[in-house]
Amino acid sequence: MSLENRVTEIIIDKLGVKPEQVTMEAHFDTDLGADSIDQYELIMGFEDAFGLRIDEDEAAKLTTVGKVVEYLREQDVDQ
């Protein structure tokens, strides 16, 4: 499964959104309805799924689905 698909699956699972909503441009807050606790839970979900830790400053920058994918790719996560 591609990195994009894995990220999308986690987002659907945590936020209960529809697959078509999860575009690379989608903002977690305005497009996917995630409040700050939702977003923190989501970050924890990525951490668990990809076996890494994302520090708070870094997490604050991950405002869209695309930015998460890009970040994870940079981290060279286990796919």
Add this chain to the structure above:
Amino acid sequence: MNRRVVITGTGIIGPVGKTASESWKSALEGVSGIRRMSLIDPEEFTSQIAGEVRDFDPEEHFDRKLVKRIDRYTQFAMVAAREAYAQSGLEGSIRPERLGVIIGSGIGGIETLESEHKVALERGVGRINPFFCPMMISNIAAGRVGIDLNAKGLNFATVTACATSGHAIALALDMIRLGRVDAILAGGSEAPITLTGVGGFCQLKALSTRNDDPKTASRPFDRDRDGFVISEGGAVLVMEELESARSRGAEIMAEIVGAGMTCDAYHITAPAEGGEGSARAMVLAMEDAGISPEEVDYINAHGTSTQLNDINETEAIKTAMGEEEAHRTPVSSTKSVTGHMLGAAGAVETIFTAFALREGIIPPTATLFEPDEACDLDYVPGRARKADMEYALSNSLGFGGHNVTIALKKYSG
């Protein structure tokens, strides 16, 4: 205080039904909701039976995201509140600011507490679910119901163990009388069938160990009773100011005419000698309602099926009513079929009492076979009984020495 308070909606989800009317039917027919536990492996417990809400799929009620963010106890409260609110027909006819919520839980989200504690121990505190606190706290059911039904008036929880929802109803009565709001969703919920929930009550030796005969394990007032049966579920009433209900043509189930609240100030779990505190609660409720013992036609007892409760509550009824009236008045415990729904029990039983007044029929103590010598009142054993009733009382008693009695009146226009 001229404002009168009536019931215009009821909701129950529990071991004997997924709606109030279904649960009432089971109570009348004496259909037990007690089975071997399935939510947890009961093997190591002394008590292996419970009244579970069977075949409950929260995704039939809530979207997936919400299901993961609300403890089972909150799910029950929301389901019961939606049923009561829909029945009341209040939506669209009350200003949100005039609609309140008082829904409590004896314990709160104990399942969530257990699972996140496990996460903390096994994976570190940094892995605790960020929703843990707002899932576990015992006021979140009230908060969630407020959000769900857009109720913007007063909103809080009561926490008095097995008297929790009795207190919710008693406070709702006074809040509406005082004019703080015009209607309140009042009740309680509980989801205690977890490792520590059941384990804790087992360690108190409070639970029945009649594991080979679950259906008759909860035996209020019976000579062979051996403890209560733990149950789960939620129950909510819509309580509304009479003129508000009348003006919109609502169907009125019964009137709530009084409440009495006391403390034993005696022992953390055992009732005071002779049920002294409970007796005072009944007297206060009758005084508040402006009625005398002769006018009470039925008492829905707390009747837990523990040795101490049933004897002391019997004594309390005699003290409050007077020996003669106590023997004349039918008393029953619907915990015989529901088991003990803890924080939801008082609301379930107030709803059953309202149904009894409206339909003129007393639900039985279904599992009473041979009364205890010290329990010598008319407990309506085995079968329901027709009776023309005007006033009834419903008792709830909780660990901590909390006693509450609700007085109801048949509504006849």
